[in-house]
Amino acid sequence: MFRRNILNLFIQRSYCNIHNKIFNWKELKYKTKVPQNVVKSIFEEKTEKIKVTEEEIILLEKLSLVDLERKEAVKVLEDSIEFASKIHNIKTDQNIEPLYTVLENYQLKLREDKVTDGNIKQDVMKNAVKTEEETYFVSPK
Amino acid sequence: MNRIYKINIITILNRQFSTKLAPKSNTWKSVIGLEIHAQIASESKLFSGSRNSFSAEINSSVSLLDAAIPGCLPVLNRRCVEAGIKTALALNCEINEVSMFDRKHYFYSDLPAGYQITQQRKPLARKGFLTFPVLTPVKQSKAYYKTVRLHQLQLEQDSGKSLHDEELKISLIDLNRAGIPLMELVFEPDLSDGEEAAALVKELILIFERIQTCNCRMEEGQLRVDANVSINKEGEELGVRTEIKNIGSIRGVAQAIEYEIQRQISVKDQGGVIINETRQWNAVSKTTIAMRDKEVVQDYRYMPEPNLLPLHLNMTEDVNLDDLVSVKAIEKSLPILPQELRDELVNDHKLTQVTAMILVNDTVIYNLYKDIIKENPKRSAKTVSNVLINDYIATCNKNKIYLEDSKISSSHLGEIIDMLENQELNHNLVKLVLQKLFETSQSPKVIVEENQWKQISDDAEIIKYCNQVLESENGKKMVQQYKSGKTKVLFAIAGEINKISNNRINMAKVTDMLKNILK
Numbered sequence: 196m197f198r199r200n201i202l203n204l205f206i207q208r209s210y211c212n213i214h215n216k217i218f219n220w221k222e223l224k225y226k227t228k229v230p231q232n233v234v235k236s237i238f239e240e241k242t243e244k245i246k247v248t249e250e251e252i253i254l255l256e257k258l259s260l261v262d263l264e265r266k267e268a269v270k271v272l273e274d275s276i277e278f279a280s281k282i283h284n285i286k287t288d289q290n291i292e293p294l295y296t297v298l299e300n301y302q303l304k305l306r307e308d309k310v311t312d313g314n315i316k317q318d319v320m321k322n323a324v325k326t327e328e329e330t331y332f333v334s335p336k
Numbered sequence: 337m338n339r340i341y342k343i344n345i346i347t348i349l350n351r352q353f354s355t356k357l358a359p360k361s362n363t364w365k366s367v368i369g370l371e372i373h374a375q376i377a378s379e380s381k382l383f384s385g386s387r388n389s390f391s392a393e394i395n396s397s398v399s400l401l402d403a404a405i406p407g408c409l410p411v412l413n414r415r416c417v418e419a420g421i422k423t424a425l426a427l428n429c430e431i432n433e434v435s436m437f438d439r440k441h442y443f444y445s446d447l448p449a450g451y452q453i454t455q456q457r458k459p460l461a462r463k464g465f466l467t468f469p470v471l472t473p474v475k476q477s478k479a480y481y482k483t484v485r486l487h488q489l490q491l492e493q494d495s496g497k498s499l500h501d502e503e504l505k506i507s508l509i510d511l512n513r514a515g516i517p518l519m520e521l522v523f524e525p526d527l528s529d530g531e532e533a534a535a536l537v538k539e540l541i542l543i544f545e546r547i548q549t550c551n552c553r554m555e556e557g558q559l560r561v562d563a564n565v566s567i568n569k570e571g572e573e574l575g576v577r578t579e580i581k582n583i584g585s586i587r588g589v590a591q592a593i594e595y596e597i598q599r600q601i602s603v604k605d606q607g608g609v610i611i612n613e614t615r616q617w618n619a620v621s622k623t624t625i626a627m628r629d630k631e632v633v634q635d636y637r638y639m640p641e642p643n644l645l646p647l648h649l650n651m652t653e654d655v656n657l658d659d660l661v662s663v664k665a666i667e668k669s670l671p672i673l674p675q676e677l678r679d680e681l682v683n684d685h686k687l688t689q690v691t692a693m694i695l696v697n698d699t700v701i702y703n704l705y706k707d708i709i710k711e712n713p714k715r716s717a718k719t720v721s722n723v724l725i726n727d728y729i730a731t732c733n734k735n736k737i738y739l740e741d742s743k744i745s746s747s748h749l750g751e752i753i754d755m756l757e758n759q760e761l762n763h764n765l766v767k768l769v770l771q772k773l774f775e776t777s778q779s780p781k782v783i784v785e786e787n788q789w790k791q792i793s794d795d796a797e798i799i800k801y802c803n804q805v806l807e808s809e810n811g812k813k814m815v816q817q818y819k820s821g822k823t824k825v826l827f828a829i830a831g832e833i834n835k836i837s838n839n840r841i842n843m844a845k846v847t848d849m850l851k852n853i854l855k
Contacts, residue, residue, distance in 0.1 A: 254635075257443075258441075258443060258635065258637075259443070295436065295640045295646070296640075296642075296645060296646070298645055299645070299646055301645050302645070302647075302648045302659040302660055303412055303644060303645040303646065303647045303648065303659065304411060304412070304645075304659055305411075305412055305413070305414040305417065305658070305659045305661070306380075306385070306411040306412060306413055306414060307414060307415075308378050308379050308380055308413050308414060308415035308416075309379060309380060309385065310379055310380050310385060310386065310387045311380070311385030312380075312384055312385035312386045312399035312400075312401075313384075313385070313386030313387050313396065313397045313398060313399055314386075314396055314397075315398070315399070315400070316393075316395050316396050316398070318400070319395060319398045319399075319400065319402075319403045319405075319511070320395060322405075327501075327506070327508050330394045330395065331394060331395065331499070331508035331509055331510060332395070332445075332508070332509035332511070333506050333507065333508060333509070334445030334446075334498070334506070334507040334508075334509055335445075336505075336506075
C-alpha cells in the first residue's frame with residue numbers, strides 16, 4: 196500500500212510538470228501511459244555512422260559469447276550503437292546526482308546472518324548439461 | 337576475483353623467467369600497492385542463506401541464487417555490513433551513509449550469473465589509513481613505522497572454483513564458494529618494498545584477529561593478496577606496473593614482490609620494456625609467471641545493480657533498527673587494536689618500541705606476556721619480555737613446535753621469571769629449564785632443584801669458586817694482566833668462574849667480590 200502511494204507521488208511529480216495540475220487517475224483519458232501517437236524524438240539526431248573494427252568484433256565475441264560472423268549481425272550491432280549514442284547529446288547538469296532508482300530514499304532490506312538455504316544439490320544441478328559423477332558441473336570448452 | 341585455478345600452468349611454463357637475476361641496482365625505486373580480498377567470517381553467504389563453508393561437500397552449500405537460477409533475488413546479510421563497517425573503522429575510514437551495489441561482468445564458468453555484485457561507484461567506506469610496524473626477520477633492530485592510505489573498502493561476492501582436469505581436458509566447477517562475502521581493501525601505492533607489503537598484511541591479520549571480521553586462514557584462501565608493482569628512477573614518473581595475483585602467504589607477499597622488482601630491474605637494465613600484465617606467483621619455483629587472461633584491457637561493463645536498493649546506515653544514533661545498521665554502536669564495540677597495545681607496552685610498561693612490536697606481532701606471545709604480568713603485576717615487564725622473546729621462542733623453534741601448539745603454561749613461565757628476579761636462577765640457564773619443561777612438564781622449581789641449577793649466591797661458596805680460579809696457572813696470569821691496567825680481564829676471570837660453576841654462580845656478586853679481592 197505504502198509503495199503504491201510513493202508510486203503515485205512519483206507519477207504526480209512527473210506529470211505535474213506537464214499538466215501543471217494534480218494528477219488524478221479518474222481523469223485519465225487513456226488507461227495507459229504509452230503515447231498513442233508518434234512522438235518526435237526530443238534528442239538531436241546524430242547522423243555520424245558507427246564502424247566497428249575487426250579487433251573490436253573479436254573482443255566483443257569473446258566477452259559476450261555472441262557470434263558476429265555474419266555481415267548482418269555486425270550491421271545490427273553498428274545500428275544499435277548508433278541508436279544508443281543519441282544519449283550523448285543530452286545536456287546534463289554535472290551538479291545533479293544521477294537517479295539510479297526511484298526508491299532511493301528507501302532502506303535496503305537486511306537479512307539476519309542465519310543458514311536457511313543450501314543442501315539442494317540435486318535441484319541446483321538439475322539443469323546441468325554435463326556433470327562429473329553428479330558432483331561437479333563441467334564447463335563447456 | 338580469484339583466478340588462480342584458471343591457468344594452464346604447463347602451457348605457460350616456457351615463459352618462466354630465470355631465477356638468476358642481475359644484482360640490485362641502487363638507482364631504481366620500487367612502488368607497491370596492495371589489493372586485499374578478505375572473506376568475511378559469517379554463517380551464511382552475502383546475498384543468500386546458504387552456508388559460508390570451506391570444507392562442505394562439493395556443490396552442497398549452494399542456493400538457487402548462488403547458482404544464478406532465474407527469478408531469485410539477492411538479500412543482503414546484515415552481519416556482512418557490520419563486519420565491513422567494523423573493519424573500515426579499524427582502518428580509520430570515512431564511512432558512506434549511503435552506499436550502492438554494482439554489477440561487474442566477467443565471462444567465467446565459475447561465475448554463473450555472468451557478473452559479480454560489488455561496490456564500485458559508492459563503496460561502503462573510503463579514505464582510510466593504517467600505520468603499522470615494519471619488522472623484518474633479518475634486521476629486527478631496524479624496525480620502523482610506515483603509514484599507508486586505504487583508497488576504499490567494498491563488499492562483494494566471491495566466485496566459485498574451477499578445477500582443471502588435465503587428463504580429460506575438462507573444467508570442473510564447484511559453486512560452494514560462489515557468493516561467499518568478501519571485503520576488498522584497495523590500498524594506495526604507498527609501499528616501497530616487499531617487506532613493507534608483508535608487514536602491512538601481517539598488521540591486517542592482527543587487526544582481523546582482534547575485531548574478528550575475517551578468520552585469515554590464508555591456506556584456505558580466506559585472505560588473498562594482489563600486488564601492483566612498478567619501478568622508476570628518482571624524480572621520474574611512475575613506471576608501468578604489473579599485477580601479481582593471489583599471493584597466499586605473508587612470506588610469499590615479500591618474496592613475490594622482491595622477485596618482481598628484481599625482474600623488472602633486470603628487464604629495464606637490458607633495455608627491455610615492462611608491459612602491463614597479470615602475473616602469478618609460483619611459491620615452489622619462487623618466480624612470477626605471466627598469465628594470459630589480460631591480454632586486452634577488460635571491459636567489465638559496470639552497471640548499477642537493479643535488484644538492490646542503496647544501503648543506508650545510521651550515522652548518528654546508537655540504536656540498531658531492523659534494516660538500519662548503527663555505525664555509532666559498532667564504533668563503541670570496537671576492541672583495543674594492535675597499535676594501542678604497542679603504545680600501552682611502551683608508555684605504561686616502559687618497554688622499547690622493538691620489544692613492543694615483537695610481543696604484539698604474535699598473539700600467542702602477547703597473551704602469554706599479558707597472563708604472566710596479570711598473575712603478578714610486580715613482575716618486571718623487561719624480564720618477562722626478554723624470557724619470552726629470547727628464550728621461549730628460541731626453544732619452541734629448536735623443538736619445532738608451533739607457538740600455538742606449545743603446552744607450556746603462563747604460570748610455569750611465571751615461575752621461571754620469579755626465580756630469575758629472586759636471584760635463584762641464572763638467565764643463561766633459562767633455555768635449559770625450558771627444554772626440560774618441554775620434555776617432562778614438571779614444574780620449573782622442581783626441574784631447577786633436581787638438576788641442581790639453583791643459583792650460587794652464598795658469599796662463602798662464591799669465594800671458594802673465586803679462589804679456585806685465581807690460584808690456577810691461567811688465573812695467576814690474568815690477575816697480573818689485570819693489575820697492570822687491563823681492567824677488562826676482570827670479565828674473563830669472572831667468565832672462568834662462571835664456567836667451573838656450570839653457569840650457576842651469581843655473576844653480579846662475583847664481579848663485586850673480584851674487584852675487592854684484587855684491589
